[in-house]
Amino acid sequence: EAGVTQFPSHSVIEKGQTVTLRCDPISGHDNLYWYRRVMGKEIKFLLHFVKESKQDESGMPNNRFLAERTGGTYSTLKVQPAELEDSGVYFCASSPEGDNEQFFGPGTRLTVL
Amino acid sequence: AQSVTQLDSQVPVFEEAPVELRCNYSSSVSVYLFWYVQYPNQGLQLLLKYLSGSTLVESINGFEAEFNKSQTSFHLRKPSVHISDTAEYFCAVSELPYYGGATNKLIFGTGTLLAVQP
Numbered sequence: 504e505a506g507v508t509q510f511p512s513h514s515v516i517e518k519g520q521t522v523t524l525r526c527d528p529i530s531g532h533d534n535l536y537w538y539r540r541v542m543g544k545e546i547k548f549l550l551h552f553v554k555e556s557k558q559d560e561s562g563m564p565n566n567r568f569l570a571e572r573t574g575g576t577y578s579t580l581k582v583q584p585a586e587l588e589d590s591g592v593y594f595c596a597s598s599p600e601g602d603n604e605q606f607f608g609p610g611t612r613l614t615v616l
Numbered sequence: 617a618q619s620v621t622q623l624d625s626q627v628p629v630f631e632e633a634p635v636e637l638r639c640n641y642s643s644s645v646s647v648y649l650f651w652y653v654q655y656p657n658q659g660l661q662l663l664l665k666y667l668s669g670s671t672l673v674e675s676i677n678g679f680e681a682e683f684n685k686s687q688t689s690f691h692l693r694k695p696s697v698h699i700s701d702t703a704e705y706f707c708a709v710s711e712l713p714y715y716g717g718a719t720n721k722l723i724f725g726t727g728t729l730l731a732v733q734p
Contacts (some may be wrong), residue, residue, distance in 0.1 A: 562721070604665065605661035605722065
């Protein structure tokens with residue numbers, strides 16, 4: 504069984520540009536989570552999808568971040584326009600319905616110059 | 617709101633020595649407790665979890681953690697570490713589900729880098 508995959512693994516962009524991160528959860532997992540780790544700090548929750556619906560987006564930092572999960576399969580996280588403070592590692596995780604164990608992807612390292 | 621404190625950012629230890637990674641949490645509601653590990657160049661992996669029942673939980677690679685409700689702690693221990701245990705360890709909590717469905721989002725500590733030296 505394939506694990507959670509994320510693309511790209513690294514992205515380097517300039518301030519003001521747009522970047523889109525992609526997450527493919529484990530097949531059949533209804534729950535999909537996005538987290539972010541800014542350098543040296545804790546991993547912070549961004550949002551949670553149940554299938555295609557946003558269950559909780561309380562962790563989204565501002566309206567420059569837009570997450571989608573069309574069809575309840577893969578998800579994208581777009582940052583537009585990117586700012587320096589958006590740099591960090593973005594993790595995606597998924598879990599089956601009713602299960603509290605989240606399976607994490609390898610993360611996307613975003614660097615905004 | 618919940619919070620997790622991992623006071624030790626780095627723990628250097630010699631191979632075959634015992635180790636304890638500390639984790640304390642704060643929450644006004646009951647929580648589930650987790651330890652995740654991130655090996656170099658890999659994603660986060662669940663190491664062990666406490667949901668209910670016995671307060672001592674174990675992983676398949678020799679780690680154990682004990683839930684102490686009175687001290688709000690969930691420290692991770694291993695009696696004898698290996699070079700391959702070198703990794704960053706994250707303690708995390710999530711709220712118990714309630715009727716209507718909690719988000720089960722994880723609240724993480726800042727991580728502890730375990731550096732095992734030969």
